[in-house]
Amino acid sequence: MRKRSVFGLLVGLLLAVLDFSLAEDIMAYFKVGGELELKPTFTGRISNILWKLNGDLVAEWVEDIVSLDYYGRFKERTTLDTTTGVLILKKLDTSDEGKYTVEINNKVHPQRFTGKAITVVPKPDVWVQPLKCNADMDSCSLKCEKEKAAIEDAGPIVYEWKEDNGKWQQKGMNITISKTADAHIKTFTCKMKNPVSEEESDPKENVFYKEPTPPDVGLAVGITIPVVAAFILGISGFVFRKKILACLPKRQNGEATRTVNGNTLSSPPDGDVNVPLKENSDLTTEARESA
Structure with missing residues (x-):
């Protein structure tokens, strides 16, 4: 009996370790007054489901036993899809922060969601460093920022940059521009993004920009x-x-022909042409006198 008890304890511990290793903590950001969607990964058939926030009941459903119900302050602003387990909460505030857990088919799901309220990002500005950066220098830095107080509660922020009207590229808060590599770019624009919002700056003129040489x-x-x-x-x-x-000269039977004073003359194939000095009537008269 003692051996069986020890074996059962070891199996229990092993299962606990496996459950812990499969556990996944997921950050779920939302803005005050906004919406939050929690999607547990589950592909089987669901017969019962229970959602909790910090241990307090949020929503519950048991097939053929407990009809879908929402508890306390979650009534009228919560939706649960009983076929997928997806939970949607609306009109959120800071009291909705915390650990969201779900039990599906009487088993605690390994995914746990941490709800966190964040503010929307402000419109950023692009600053040149050093402030005296000019076309005589080799390189300068551009910084995408806003005063610290404006982004303190904006959560994780991602920075993107674009050149002129090009595509956005994810980069850091700071980028370096140079006279040799970036003289063809007229403006730089940055964007701040977080899970609930995004804002872009006004275009910043490039001090190294040179107009293209006309042809x-x-x-x-x-x-x-x-x-x-x-x-x-x-x-x-x-x-x-x-x-x-x-x-162009016409050819008849291999001879070139041309017209002089209204008369058509032919020349032999060798190209020698005798041009008459008089009209046909004069030629006839001379021929008679000779006779």
């Missing part, structure tokens, strides 16, 4: 004009090709 207009014109001229000539040649061909 050489003379060179562009010198290249463009010949290209345009060639294009126009090509189009014109295609459109007026018939008229151009009509003006």
Whole structure:
């Protein structure tokens, strides 16, 4: 009997250690007056569920025995999904902070949620360090901040930065900019984010920014004009090709022909052409006299 008792104790301790190792503490941030959604990871069928805050009952449901009920100050502002175990609380205040635990199917779920009220983040400012940073320096720092009192209760804050109208990138509160690497960027903007809100600063001008060098207009014109001229000539040649061909010497049976004073003359293939000095009527008269 004693051996069995010891064995049972060891099994109990082992199960307790396993439950402890599977336990997961999850921070659940909310803003005063806002909403909080608690999602336990559970995929099986639920027959009963019980939610507690710091040991006090919040919501309870037992299939076919206890209809869904909410307790005390949680009435009228709490919703429990009995198929998933998800609990939603609304109109929260600081009294809703604490440890939320849930029992599903008569077993304490390993996930525990710590409710924490935080304030929304303020609109940040971008400060240059040193204050006398100028274009003659090699590098400077930019800091995304607000006075300490404004963010003291804002919970965990994440900082993001963007260049001009680019994409947001998560970085720290401070970034370094340099004359060599960032001269093409005109403005920097930062953003503060926490689990319940986000705000972005006004764009900050970059002291190292340089306007892009405009292209050489003379060179562009010198290249463009010949290209345009060639294009126009090509189009014109295609459109007026018939008229151009009509003006070229015609060939009949391998001989070139042309018209002089209204008379069509032919030249032998070798290209020798005898151009008459007189019209046909004069040629006829001279031929008769010779006869």
